[in-house]
Amino acid sequence: MLTLYNFHASSTSYRTRIVLNYKNIPYEYISVRLDKAEHLGRAYGEINPMRGVPTLDTGDARLYQSSAIIEYLEEVYPDPPMLPNDPLGRAHVRAIAAIVGSDMHPVNNLRIRNMLRDAYKQDADGVNTWIHLWNRQGFEAIEAMLRSDKARKPGFCYGSSATIADAYLVSHVFSAVRFKTDMTPFPLIRTVVENCERIEAFAKAHPSRQPDAAQ
Amino acid sequence: MLTLYNFHASSTSYRTRIVLNYKNIPYEYISVRLDKAEHLGRAYGEINPMRGVPTLDTGDARLYQSSAIIEYLEEVYPDPPMLPNDPLGRAHVRAIAAIVGSDMHPVNNLRIRNMLRDAYKQDADGVNTWIHLWNRQGFEAIEAMLRSDKARKPGFCYGSSATIADAYLVSHVFSAVRFKTDMTPFPLIRTVVENCERIEAFAKAHPSRQPDAAQ
Numbered sequence: 001m002l003t004l005y006n007f008h009a010s011s012t013s014y015r016t017r018i019v020l021n022y023k024n025i026p027y028e029y030i031s032v033r034l035d036k037a038e039h040l041g042r043a044y045g046e047i048n049p050m051r052g053v054p055t056l057d058t059g060d061a062r063l064y065q066s067s068a069i070i071e072y073l074e075e076v077y078p079d080p081p082m083l084p085n086d087p088l089g090r091a092h093v094r095a096i097a098a099i100v101g102s103d104m105h106p107v108n109n110l111r112i113r114n115m116l117r118d119a120y121k122q123d124a125d126g127v128n129t130w131i132h133l134w135n136r137q138g139f140e141a142i143e144a145m146l147r148s149d150k151a152r153k154p155g156f157c158y159g160s161s162a163t164i165a166d167a168y169l170v171s172h173v174f175s176a177v178r179f180k181t182d183m184t185p186f187p188l189i190r191t192v193v194e195n196c197e198r199i200e201a202f203a204k205a206h207p208s209r210q211p212d213a214a215q
Numbered sequence: 216m217l218t219l220y221n222f223h224a225s226s227t228s229y230r231t232r233i234v235l236n237y238k239n240i241p242y243e244y245i246s247v248r249l250d251k252a253e254h255l256g257r258a259y260g261e262i263n264p265m266r267g268v269p270t271l272d273t274g275d276a277r278l279y280q281s282s283a284i285i286e287y288l289e290e291v292y293p294d295p296p297m298l299p300n301d302p303l304g305r306a307h308v309r310a311i312a313a314i315v316g317s318d319m320h321p322v323n324n325l326r327i328r329n330m331l332r333d334a335y336k337q338d339a340d341g342v343n344t345w346i347h348l349w350n351r352q353g354f355e356a357i358e359a360m361l362r363s364d365k366a367r368k369p370g371f372c373y374g375s376s377a378t379i380a381d382a383y384l385v386s387h388v389f390s391a392v393r394f395k396t397d398m399t400p401f402p403l404i405r406t407v408v409e410n411c412e413r414i415e416a417f418a419k420a421h422p423s424r425q426p427d428a429a430q
Contacts, residue, residue, distance in 0.1 A: 049355070049356040049359035049360055050314055050318060050352070050353070050356035051356075052318070058303070060303060061303045061306075061307070063303075063306045063307070063310065064310040064313075064314075065309065065310040065313035065314065065317065067282070067309065067313045067316075067317065068305075068306045068307075068309035068310040068312075068313050069306065071305070071306065071309055072302050072303075072305070072306040072309075075302045075305065076302050087287050087290045087291050088273070088275060088276045088278075088287075090286070090287070090290065091276075091278045091283045091284065091286065091287040092276070092278070092283075094280065094282065094283035094286055094287075095278065095279040095280040095283040097283075098279075098280035098282045098283050099265055099279075099280065101282075101317055102280065102282065102316055102317050102320075102321050103265060103267070103321060105317075106317050106318060106321045106322055107321055107322055107327060112322060115345070115348075119345075120335045120337075122335075130330070130334075133330075137265070138265070140264070141264040141265035141266075144264035145264055
């Protein structure tokens with residue numbers, strides 16, 4: 001049995017839960033309460049040296065970084081696939097995922113928001129200005145990629161079924177909406193998210209449905 | 216013939232050049248001068264919607280995001296490999312790469328440094344404080360992963376030959392040293408970097424040896 005150390009509201013956790021659910025992989029849920037700084041304590045530091053969530057414990061090894069965990073799941077549990085068969089398609093899907101995973105999420109992460117507040121004395125509006133700027137740049141790029149992909153069905157980032165790009169996008173849009181980033185300029189992204197959120201594997205992964213969600 | 220849109224001093228470009236060289240893949244070098252903001256112009260925006268470097272043009276498609284490009288190169292040019300054969304080993308190597316590619320590089324990127332300077336009025340010392348903080352957290356995690364991996368040879372991040380983790384680490388340490396992050400606390404990382412920099416594929420990818428390097 002796999003064990004996932006994660007937190008309900010973390011978008012890197014959310015994207016990983018989507019992939020686990022989509023592939024029908026059972027796992028034990030262990031909550032790492034970021035809101036109580038549990039990830040900064042000694043105990044979690046011995047589980048994950050970067051102190052990030054998620055960590056996937058396979059029984060044989062602890063795996064770090066959601067992007068590496070998701071590639072591992074795709075390799076070991078290939079059915080149903082969440083990457084296309086052809087290398088160019090895979091590169092396209094991974095690029096959308098990486099815009100979220102490298103250009104959007106890390107710069108708006110909890111540790112960065114805390115730093116803006118503590119070191120640069122930014123109030124909530126100041127922090128939100130920062131968040132919206134990087135979200136907007138990333139969403140504009142993804143919207144353009146969706147627009148120029150003529151072979152795509154409207155409910156998905158690529159092709160006609162869910163890929164890891166949808167897992168990244170759905171979980172990041174959840175976070176962006178929470179911080180009130182205006183999604184109006186991104187109709188193609190909104191259609192993808194609305195469609196994918198109706199898929200049971202995505203819905204079951206939603207933060208509000210996790211055992212450590214605020215009651 | 217592949218075409219790589221890139222910039223000599225960009226660490227995401229540098230890591231991609233290392234992989235291209237290591238796999239003996241010829242490519243045309245097209246310079247996108249980040250120091251002259253060429254990536255923000257209309258022409259490059261039509262090549263890459265996120266306006267990042269590198270972009271790899273395969274002739275059939277333009278590929279974005281170095282992590283996606285590197286996975287593409289590994290799939291299409293598997294020999295010599297830069298990922299282990301087994302899924303757990305691959306996940307470990309990808310995790311080291313992702314600590315650099317998601318937790319370290321993006322938060323110290325040019326657009327972020329410009330924002331700290333312009334919006335938060337940080338001088339060079341202020342910007343460097345920010346850079347060193349995230350570099351230190353990431354290097355500490357990677358140093359711990361290298362230390363606990365008893366099967367590793369000292370000259371590499373994993374096993375006894377170069378992987379994508381080495382490509383990410385060498386290129387990021389170049390950037391960290393340029394910003395004067397203190398590498399003294401990370402002897403295992405320094406040994407990996409010193410060893411890999413002597414490999415011709417890595418040496419040829421060094422920023423100082425590119426056609427757009429400052430003369």
